[in-house]
């Protein structure tokens with residue numbers, strides 16, 4: 001699986017006149033899924049566009065914003081006022097969005113709330129938040145009264161590049177993450193880059209790991225763009241981040257359009273995730289954010305590709321250097337390697353009984369390698385997991 005896309009279009013960057021900084025161009029990307037096709041709008045200050053969409057989508061129906069208290073303190077007030085000024089009647093339901101609340105009882109509570117305020121099948125839901133809000137709001141949208149329309153307003157970098165679209169909705173069980181859910185697509189997505197300005201640093205970095213992943217799996221041009229713009233990326237420069245989110249959105253939309261339900265191509269999105277997920281499991285999801293585990297996972301899986309002679313060392317060096325410059329980890333310390341291996345074995349049982357991994361063939365190109373020998377996996381883990389013996 002490979003492709004040859006070019007770098008984000010520099011012509012879309014705003015003119016650098018300090019007196020009149022031009023707003024980065026808003027762009028609409030189609031998630032081309034036949035009957036389930038929808039638009040993903042990426043830009044800055046999308047309030048007006050959201051209002052326009054909502055007014056066009058409803059008649060006398062109810063509109064409900066689903067969000068969390070944390071996101072709401074920054075972003076729900078202005079959205080609600082803009083919609084109300086446009087004549088819409090809005091209800092807001094807030095629920096906690098930490099990972100431990102991404103469970104069925106929260107879904108039940110939201111659904112009961114919707115029923116109490118009289119929502120029916122014509123209600124429009126607006127999920128405003130990170131991946132937890134989009135996953136759980138999407139699941140509510142897909143199942144409340146057998147399905148209502150919903151739009152996503154992803155507010156984290158990770159959700160704008162990944163969780164906010166693509167159709168995977170769901171919640172966690174005690175035994176594992178995302179084990180209950182359905183594939184169902186939102187009606188539209190609005191990724192406002194301004195939302196990223198209120199994100200905590202770790203949450204921002206969390207999303208950057210997924211951005212690097214897109215460069216590695218699909219787009220050498222994106223990798224080059226990141227390398228050239230590290231300072232702007234770290235400063236959350238709006239035009240740079242608009243170009244990057246737009247690019248990642250295009251890549252994921254293309255992958256999802258080829259393979260909506262993860263029968264093949266979509267698995268390329270798992271690069272860095274086999275080992276990354278095992279690191280998350282081995283540390284009880286407490287020690288590191290997902291993106292940090294994916295960052296180490298990408299290094300480990302690229303090292304594996306090197307050992308299997310799929311790539312030469314410059315590919316690994318290039319990845320490691322970029323992660324370093326972005327402040328993302330390429331190694332972790334003091335995690336029991338047996339626990340990581342164990343987590344991978346559990347994961348393997350749920351899949352096809354084999355260690356199948358997505359490995360790089362170079363920057364921007366990956367392939368699926370079946371049946372990776374466990375001893376090789378252990379060997380790379382021993383290199384990326386630093387143990388202090390004192």
Ligand SMILES: NC(=O)c1ccc[n+]([C@@H]2O[C@H](COP(=O)([O-])OP(=O)(O)OC[C@H]3O[C@@H](n4cnc5c(N)ncnc54)[C@H](O)[C@@H]3O)[C@@H](O)[C@H]2O)c1
Pocket residue numbers: 068070071074097098099102129130131132133135155156157158159162163164165166167168169177178195196197198199200203206
């Ligand atoms: N459906 C998919 O395809 C898919 C893909 C990847 C991940 N996910 C899921 O996404 C979830 C992780 O999502 P996430 O990384 O976006 O984290 P998140 O939703 O857990 O949000 C992280 C934190 O940031 C806060 N936050 C969100 N937006 C903010 C903003 N603009 N300003 C300030 N604070 C803000 C939240 O309140 C939360 O405390 C996981 O549950 C994962 O399983 C789903």
Ligand SMILES: [Zn+2]
Pocket residue numbers: 210273290294
């Ligand atoms: Zn991920």
